Amino acid sequence: MLIGKGIPNEYKGDYKPDVSYEPIPIYDNIIWNYNSEALHILLIAPSGAGKSQFLRYLGGMVLRRQHMLHVIDAKNSDLGRLFRHIGVGVAVETDEIIKMLTKIVNEMNERYSKYFAADNADIDANFTSLGLKGEILIFDEVLAALGEADKKQKAEIERLLGQLALKGRAVGISLVITAQKLNATDLPKSITEQCQTRIILGAVVSDETFHQATGYYKKDIAGAYKGGVGKGYAITPKSDGLAYIETPQMPEKTSDYIMLFKELRDRGTPYGEGR
Ligand SMILES: Nc1ncnc2c1ncn2[C@@H]1O[C@H](COP(=O)(O)OP(=O)(O)OP(=O)(O)O)[C@@H](O)[C@H]1O
Secondary structure, three states, rough: OOOOOOHHHHHOOOOOOOOOOEEEEEOEEEEEEEOOOOOOOEEEEEOOHHHHHHHHHHHHHHHHOOOOOEEOOOOOOHHHHHHHHHOOOEOOOOOHHHHHHHHHHHHHHHHHHHHHHOOOOOOOOOOOOOOOOOEEEEEEOOOHHHOOOOHHHHHHHHHHHHHHHHHHHOOOEEEEEEEEOOOOOOOOHHOOOOOOOOEOOOOOHHHHHHHHHHHOOHHHHOOOOOEEEEEEEEEEOOOOOOOEEEEOOOOOOHHHHHHHHHHHHHHHHHHHOOO
8 A cells, every 4th residue: 555645545434433453554565553563653853854744644543543642742832732622632741741651651550450460361462352442652752851851750751651662562552752863872772672663754864863763874775865854764573674655645734634633533432531
C-alpha cells in the first residue's frame, strides 16, 4: 500500500465499532504495528519538517481504532490544542507531565497484576489476545520537557518513561517520542533502545542526529539524501534497513481536522482522557 499523497483512505470507509489492532500504514511497506516489538516510535524532525501533521495522522488512526490516546505537548503547540479540543487528555506543564506518566505507569502495573500475576496466567497472552484497548502516548518534544524540568523532575520523567518503554509492550502501552534533534546523551539508552520504529524527517538534519535516530549515517544512503517536508527515512525490524518514506498528507486547516476527528469520535465509543 502506498500512501503519502492526499488524505489517507484510512480515514474513509466503513467504521468498525470494535477495538482494532490493525497496523497503521505509513508509507509503502512501512507500518506502525503496535502489536509487535516495534511498538514504540522515535520520531525526529526539525521544525517545519511536518512532524505535527504526521502526529495528527497517527493520533487520528489511534482514535479510529478505538484505543486510548494521551498527549504530552511540552511546547504547548497547536497539536496539543487540537487534541484537547476533541477530548483527549493533554499535559503541558512539568507537573502535569509527571502526573500523566505516573497514571499510565499505574495502569500498566494494574494490567500486569490483573492479567499476568496469577499462577495460572497465560504467559503467551498480550493485550490483543486479552481484548484490551491500547494506551498510546504521544510525547511531543521530549527534550523540551526535560529541559524545562528541574533535576529531580527530569530524573522522574526519565524513570517513568523508561518503565513504559521497557514493560509496556505486553499490556498494550505504546510510546511515540519526538524531538527536533538527537545527540548521544540527550535521552537514556534504556528509552531509545526500546524504540524499534525510528523515523526521521526533514531536509536539514545533522549527521549526528541522523545516526542517533537511525543507527545509519547519511552517507550510507544509496543515492542522494531525500529528506524534506514530510519526507525522510524509517527503520523498523521488518524494513530491511533504511526505507525512504513520505508521510500522509492531511487537511491544511485545523478546522478540517476538528471535523475529521469529531467524526471519528462520534462514530465510536468514548476515547481519551478528557471526555
Ligand atoms: N507529507 C507532507 N507533504 C506535504 N506537505 C506537508 C507534509 N507534511 C507537512 N506538510 C506541510 O509542511 C508544513 C509544516 O508542517 P508541520 O506543521 O506538520 O511541521 P512541524 O515539523 O510540526 O513544524 P513546527 O515544529 O515548526 O510546528 C505545513 O504547511 C504542512 O502542510
